[in-house]
Amino acid sequence: MLHVEKLCFDYKKTAIIKDIDIELHPGQMLSVVGPNGTGKTTLLKCIAGIFSPGKGEIYIDGMDISKMSRKTHATCVGYVPQDLPGKFPITVFDAVLMGRRPYMTWKPSENDLEKVAAVLESLNLEEIALRDFDRLSGGQKQKVLLARAVAQETAYLLLDEPTSNLDLKHQLEVLELISGMVKKNGVAAMLAMHDLNLASRFSDKIAMMNNGTLVCSGKPHQVMTTENIRSVYGVEAVVHQANGHPHILPTRPVRSAG
Amino acid sequence: MQDICERYKGFGTRKVFILFFLAVVLLGVSLLAISLGASSVGVFDSFRALFNPSGIAHDIIWQLRLPRIAMAILVGCGLGIAGSVFQAILKNPLASPYTLGMASSAGFGAVLAIIFGGSYYGHYLVAGNAFFFALLASLLILGIARYKSAAPETMILAGIAIMFLFSALSSFLQYMGTADEVHAIVFWFFGSLSKVGWREIAIAAVMILAPVPVLLKWSWDFNLLAAGDESAKALGVNVTKIRMGGVIFASLITAAAICFTGVIGFIGLVAPHIARMILGGDHWFLLPGSALVGSILVLMADTLGRTCWAPQIIPLGIVTSFIGVPFFFYLLMKKKREYW
Numbered sequence: 059m060l061h062v063e064k065l066c067f068d069y070k071k072t073a074i075i076k077d078i079d080i081e082l083h084p085g086q087m088l089s090v091v092g093p094n095g096t097g098k099t100t101l102l103k104c105i106a107g108i109f110s111p112g113k114g115e116i117y118i119d120g121m122d123i124s125k126m127s128r129k130t131h132a133t134c135v136g137y138v139p140q141d142l143p144g145k146f147p148i149t150v151f152d153a154v155l156m157g158r159r160p161y162m163t164w165k166p167s168e169n170d171l172e173k174v175a176a177v178l179e180s181l182n183l184e185e186i187a188l189r190d191f192d193r194l195s196g197g198q199k200q201k202v203l204l205a206r207a208v209a210q211e212t213a214y215l216l217l218d219e220p221t222s223n224l225d226l227k228h229q230l231e232v233l234e235l236i237s238g239m240v241k242k243n244g245v246a247a248m249l250a251m252h253d254l255n256l257a258s259r260f261s262d263k264i265a266m267m268n269n270g271t272l273v274c275s276g277k278p279h280q281v282m283t284t285e286n287i288r289s290v291y292g293v294e295a296v297v298h299q300a301n302g303h304p305h306i307l308p309t310r311p312v313r314s315a316g
Numbered sequence: 317m318q319d320i321c322e323r324y325k326g327f328g329t330r331k332v333f334i335l336f337f338l339a340v341v342l343l344g345v346s347l348l349a350i351s352l353g354a355s356s357v358g359v360f361d362s363f364r365a366l367f368n369p370s371g372i373a374h375d376i377i378w379q380l381r382l383p384r385i386a387m388a389i390l391v392g393c394g395l396g397i398a399g400s401v402f403q404a405i406l407k408n409p410l411a412s413p414y415t416l417g418m419a420s421s422a423g424f425g426a427v428l429a430i431i432f433g434g435s436y437y438g439h440y441l442v443a444g445n446a447f448f449f450a451l452l453a454s455l456l457i458l459g460i461a462r463y464k465s466a467a468p469e470t471m472i473l474a475g476i477a478i479m480f481l482f483s484a485l486s487s488f489l490q491y492m493g494t495a496d497e498v499h500a501i502v503f504w505f506f507g508s509l510s511k512v513g514w515r516e517i518a519i520a521a522v523m524i525l526a527p528v529p530v531l532l533k534w535s536w537d538f539n540l541l542a543a544g545d546e547s548a549k550a551l552g553v554n555v556t557k558i559r560m561g562g563v564i565f566a567s568l569i570t571a572a573a574i575c576f577t578g579v580i581g582f583i584g585l586v587a588p589h590i591a592r593m594i595l596g597g598d599h600w601f602l603l604p605g606s607a608l609v610g611s612i613l614v615l616m617a618d619t620l621g622r623t624c625w626a627p628q629i630i631p632l633g634i635v636t637s638f639i640g641v642p643f644f645f646y647l648l649m650k651k652k653r654e655y656w
Contacts, residue, residue, distance in 0.1 A: 106550045132552030143544050148597055151324050156540055160552040164533055165600050175321040187320045188327075210551070 059083050060105070060135075060214050060246060065114035067100050074100045075270040078114070082263075084213060085244045087237055089257035092267035093291055098250035099140065101267075102216045105248070106137035118214065132160035136207035140218035140250075142199050146191045150202050153191050154178060157209030177209045181235065197228030204232065208239070215239070215247045222252060229253075233260045254306045258282050266290055279304050288312055331601045334594055338608035342389070345612055349385050349619040350377055353626070384622075387512040387520065387576070388615040388632075392583055394524040394573035396610025398566040399584035400591065400602050401531060404538035405562040406468040412585035413570035416471065416563070417453045417478030419579045422571065424482040425449030426504045426578070427489045431497050439511060442504070447575035453478050454567035458560060471563070507578040507633030509618055516576045523572035527565035528603075534558055535599035542597065582637050583610050586644045593647055613640055 060082040067075045075097040082088050090098045103109045105116055107123060116123045118134045126134070136157070146153065154177060158170040178187050181201055186194065191202060200223060207215055217236065221229040237260050239245045251257040257264060258278040265275040268290045274281055282304040287295045292312045298305045351362040353376070365373035395413055402411040413419070425445035433441040453475075460474045461467070490498050537558045540548040545555050574580065591605035614636060621635040 103546070106546075108546045108549045128549070128554050129552040132550065135550075137547070137550035139544065139547055139550075141544075143542070143547070146542060148539075148542070151320065152539075152598065153543070156536075156543060156547075156551060159536055159540055162536055165536065171321050171324060175324075178320060184320055188323060 059117075059119060060248070061117040062101075062105065063115045063117070065101070065104060065116065066112050067097075067104055067109060068112045069100075073270055075104075075267075078267075078272050080248075080265055080272070080275065082214070082246045082248055084246050085240060086262045087240045087247045087249070087260060088263045088265060089249045089251040089261040090265045090267060091251050091254060091257050092273075096267045097270040098267060099218050102137070102218050102248065102250055105214075106135055106216050107131045108137070129160045132210065132212075134212055135214045135216060136210040136212040138200075138203050138207045138215070138217045138220060140220075140222060142196070142203070142223065148191055149188050150183060150191055150194070151178070151187045153202050154183075154205045154209050157206040160210065173211070174209050177205050181205050181208070196223045197225065197231070200224060200228070200232060201235075204235065213245060215245055217247065217249045219250050219252060221256060229256065236260075254282060254287075258306070259301075259303045282306055327596075331595050331598075331605075335601065335604055335608065338605065338612065342608055342612050342615070345615050345619070346385050346389070349388075349615055350381050352619055352623045353381060383512050383514055383517055384509045384618060385615060386517050387509050388618045389611040390517065390520050390524055391509075391573045391577055391580060392587070392610035392612065392614030393607040394520075394569045394610075395580065395584040395614075396587035396591070396606035396608070397524075397528065397531065397603055398570045398573070399610070400588035400599065400606040401538070401562050401566040402584070403588055404541055404599060405559045405566075406472055407541060408468060408472060409589070410585070411472065413566065413574075414479075414579075414581070414584060416457050416475030416567070417480075417482060418450045418567060418570050419574065419581075420479045420482040420486065421453035422446040422450035422574050423505055423579060424486045424489075425452075427486045427501050430500045430504070431489055431493050443516070443575040447571045449482070450571035450574065451567055453482070454563055458563055461560070461563075468559075503631070504578040505633070506631030507574075507580040507636075508629075508631050509577055510629065512576055520572050520576060524569050527568060531562070531565055532600070532603055534562070535603060538562070538599040539597070578633065580614065580633050580636055582640045583613055586640050587613060589644065590647060 062078055062080040065075060065078040066073065078101060090101060092098055100109065104111045107128065110124065123131055151174060154174045155166055155170065158166055158173065161170060178184050181204070183201060183205060186198060191199065194202065200220060204220065215236070220232050220236070224232060233256060236247050240247050261278060263275065264278050264281040266273045266281050266286060273290055274286060279299065282297055284295055284297055287293055287306065293308045294310050294312055295306050295308045298307070347363070351358060362373065362377060365371060365377055368374055398413045402413060402415065403409060425448055426442045429442040429445040456478060457471050457474045461471050490501055493501065537553045540551055540553050541555070541558070548555050570584070587610035588602065588606040591602055591609045595601045595605040614632070617635040617639055618632050620639065621630040621632055
């Protein structure tokens with residue numbers, strides 16, 4: 059279980075996230091939603107070990123991550139960044155092989171190469187395996203970065219807005235891949251998401267943040283309410299239930315009083 | 317699945333083959349360099365003279381040519397490795413051992429020793445001082461970088477500032493120096509292999525080769541830096557340690573390579589690029605590749621410099637640029653894919 063306890067992170071004396079408590083169990087998909095600049099990415103980066111939090115603890119299967127070595131940490135948690143690397147002149151195979159870094163001593167072993175080949179096959183990337191990363195489309199790049207995190211073989215996956223650079227088809231493809239891994243392999247995934255409908259449809263649990271604090275968390279239908287959306291996003295919305303998921307239709311921004 | 321694996325491994329085998337080919341080229345150039353010179357001995361005669369202790373050819377080869385060749389190989393190897401490490405950790409294709417101001421600070425150290433040092437221990441004093449000041453430049457940069465969590469941009473900017481500072485200091489001392497001193501200084505800045513003996517080679521060899529295993533062990537960490545600092549951290553790389561450690565080791569190598577020979581320009585910048593064009597960006601292959609390409613270039617330049625206008629010797633630092641730049645342009649125009 060991933061357990062975040064009273065987590066705070068300050069940047070230049072400004073609190074970015076405050077007292078966040080979150081639990082994530084194996085086989086669960088959790089989406090963190092909230093307006094821009096609310097601290098979703100910061101929360102993910104703290105768990106990924108990129109930022110060290112000011113206060114609070116993060117436990118992975120009972121172990122405090124601040125006491126783990128970087129390598130051990132990288133065998134527990136995989137992270138897929140939102141921004142694609144600007145220039146990355148290597149082949150897809152090499153990019154995915156980077157996910158095996160925590161297991162290497164000098165260079166990749168035979169086993170590492172086989173694992174990468176298997177991951178590429180399972181994500182249908184064999185066709186482009188030996189192509190240059192820089193020549194891929196946005197959707198393919200995103201899938202390759204996901205493949206890198208899968209090759210890392212961690213029980214927990216963090217994904218920072220995995221659908222933000224993608225067209226409709228690729229958005230669904232990537233989310234189905236992640237949800238497939240969660241259902242089949244018992245991986246736990248935490249996603250920062252902007253699209254409330256996709257978040258509601260694919261997640262087991264949603265955590266809604268505003269101004270660095272956790273407003274509420276629970277099953278999608280508990281969190282995605284007209285009231286929550288109005289107070290957190292400042293938007294009037296109609297919420298339907300469709301196919302067992304809440305479906306959100308934003309109508310207009312809330313006019314501030316006065 | 318097996319198919320992709322095999323094809324990927326095929327790339328690796330090809331790279332090993334290319335490294336082997338480069339080593340053969342280096343050996344060939346070395347044999348040529350042994351036989352060529354003011355008193356030209358044929359390739360086969362010189363090879364025979366190598367192991368035949370009687371005769372003047374033996375002395376020429378063991379006391380004049382072989383030390384030069386050994387030092388050329390060491391310097392090229394050191395500058396090539398240091399260049400590719402600097403380019404990886406600073407994530408900048410313009411980075412080279414000289415970008416961080418190491419050449420100008422080493423130069424200032426040499427100038428100080430030439431002007432204020434005694435004449436008796438002159439040679440070692442100049443080398444020691446050049447070495448010390450080259451490392452001082454990198455320590456200054458590390459100190460500044462620590463405040464900014466080792467950001468590559470900060471390091472490069474600090475390096476360029478240090479380069480200007482030490483160039484100005486050297487110019488000031490030259491302005492104050494006598495004609496003889498200025499001549500010695502100018503000669504040092506040209507770079508030359510003519511004053512090296514076996515003892516200098518042993519010292520340089522230890523300092524240049526000792527950090528290599530550590531840098532090779534870090535080769536995948538250098539690869540990961542290209543994915544971005546945050547991704548590298550999330551994949552278990554201690555980015556600050558690798559960047560600081562990389563600067564320390566690459567500076568040590570650079571300082572050792574240039575302290576006995578003076579400034580040999582350009583090799584640290586082009587050798588890694590040439591190696592990257594023929595071997596790709598994986599540092600496991602790129603580090604040895606840059607070392608071999610650097611050695612070949614320096615040895616070729618030195619051999620040309622001492623033979624094409626014999627008995628006049630053209631300083632090494634000048635010839636490296638003469639042959640390196642056109643070759644580099646040729647590769648730049650010819651390249652089919654992006655390497656950076």
